[in-house]
Amino acid sequence: MTTAADTVATGPALIRAAGLFVPLLAVVLAAAVRRPGRADVAAAIVGGAWQLALLPGLNLLAGRLGWWSFQADGGTVVRLPVDLLLGWVLLWGVLPPLAAARLPWPVTAALLGWLDLAAMPLLDPVLRLGDRWLTGEAVAIALCLLPGLLLARWTARAEHLRLRAAGQVLLAALLMLALPATAAGVRLPHGAVLSTGLQVLAVPMLLGVAAVREFVVRGSGTPLPYDPPLRLVTSGPYAYVRNPIQLSLLLCHLVLAAFTANAWLLVAAGVTVAYSAGLAAWHEGAQLAERFGPGWAEYTAGVRSWLPRLRPWPGTAPAELHVAQTCGVCSGVGRWVLDRSPVALTVRPAEEHPAGLRRITYESADGRERAEGVAALGRALQHFHLGWALLGWVLLIPGLAWFAQLVADATAGGPRELRTPAERRPAEPPSADLL
Incomplete structure (x- = not known):
């Protein structure tokens, strides 16, 4: 009943x-x-x-x-x-x-x-x-x-590639960082410990965001395996390490575990390693080998999965940096770049460019990216070594790049018409834009 x-x-x-x-x-x-x-x-x-x-x-x-x-x-x-x-x-x-x-x-x-x-x-x-x-x-x-x-x-x-990639970044932050931290009962510290921890945490987060940006700009795709880049991406963070997004998540978990003293976050770090070394290496690696063939084999032979290179991989996507030679300050920038022996980056006189440049300009050989001013410098820094690359990724943050360019424009670094040496009058002072 x-x-x-x-x-x-x-x-x-x-x-x-x-x-x-x-x-x-x-x-x-x-x-x-x-x-x-x-x-x-x-x-x-x-x-x-x-x-x-x-x-x-x-x-x-x-x-x-x-x-x-x-x-x-x-x-x-x-x-x-x-x-x-x-x-x-x-x-x-x-x-x-x-x-x-x-x-x-x-x-x-x-x-x-x-x-x-x-x-x-x-x-x-x-x-x-x-x-x-x-x-x-x-x-x-x-x-x-x-x-x-x-x-x-x-x-x-x-x-809307950029918007859907931004949505995936937000999802990764919520599901792979915020959710594990909440489930582990993380309690944030206060004062100097919190400030220091957040600053350290910004470094691996910068690596992940820069890697997603590279997928969008150079590969026309996203990190989602079912929405992948259309081209093999070997530039930016991928010139230093093969799995920058997974490495970013791993380092974020380790940093959070360290400054919150929560050992449960080490489990999340272990899951990240297990996924990347297991399913991703097996399934996604096989797909990439099938799609890109010898190019993928050459890339994997030169770039490690987890341990970053100090200098970018020599086979990374080449690019050109156009710097004015008829401006003393500008040509000094070009010499400074050359003194650092950039990898896969050629410095050329801006006066020889057919488009009539008004700022220092970075152009990738595949035509996928063209950057001017501060953004061009940020891209060029990624061809030096890992330390300069971190600064380059910072300069490419959308809001910060705009602000840095605004400051450069306000301090006599605004765009100007650049003339070839034949067009310049002897008494005319050098006129070109540094950034």
Whole structure:
């Protein structure tokens, strides 16, 4: 005989089971009806990862602000039911690229938003809604649903490369740094220890961001294995070490473990090494060897996986630096560059360039990148050695590069018309731009 207690216990169990298995069944059916291609899989991974990264934090915020709260026994992490969270991730992140790839994204967002509004009250008593739960729903749609849909859509259609790469950087920071640190119960120190730790942490983070930038600019791709670069990238950080992104994550975990005195973060570092040395080296390495053949074999023979070179690999992508020779200060910069014996970098007179340059200019031989002013200097520094390369990566940070160029322009380093020696009058002083 079924008792009232059994009925009460069965209700929440059915709600939690339906919250997980209904979205899961929808994903399976969508994949069976239209077999997903490589781009669809990439979009589903990115969409699911976005929801996995943001939905837990949103639900914790909802509990603090009284939007809604969960009443669940067992199967929870930080008091959040894992089954309902996974169902939400599948519904908002994984399902749309598989089932609604041809629908306009506003229509998809409206359908999923309406479905969520209808389903939330039905989850009682597992989910208790507060008086302002619609405010929380609006925040969830704005921060989780819409950006996740757009990021997945751009990935599937190979659009907005820089934005989707930036989204992947944010996801890596949340899922591979913030999430392990939160799960390990990390408590940040105060004062000088925190300041020093953050400064040290900035170095490996700079390496990872520079590597992602190199994938975007020189390879027209992202770090996601299903959304990879179209060309073999051997410049920038990849001229020094073969796995700069994995190395960046490893060093970040080690630095965090050191200045927070939390040994659990060493486990995250071990997972990073195991993934890179195992699955990535086996699966991704085989794919790269198949795609790039002898070029990949030559690269792996000259660049190590984890231990960076002090000088860039001689086979790195060549480039030219155009510096004015009719300006004393500018030509001094050219001599300074040559004195450091740059690798795969040729210094040429700016006056000989057919485009009529107005700043010091860096051009890659493959035509994939052209940088001027401070950015050109930042690119050139990467051809010296690892120490100068770190400074070069700093100078290429978008906001900082703009500010440094602004300072250079304000201190008589602005762009000017550059004339060839034949066009200059004897009494005319040298006129060229250094940066």
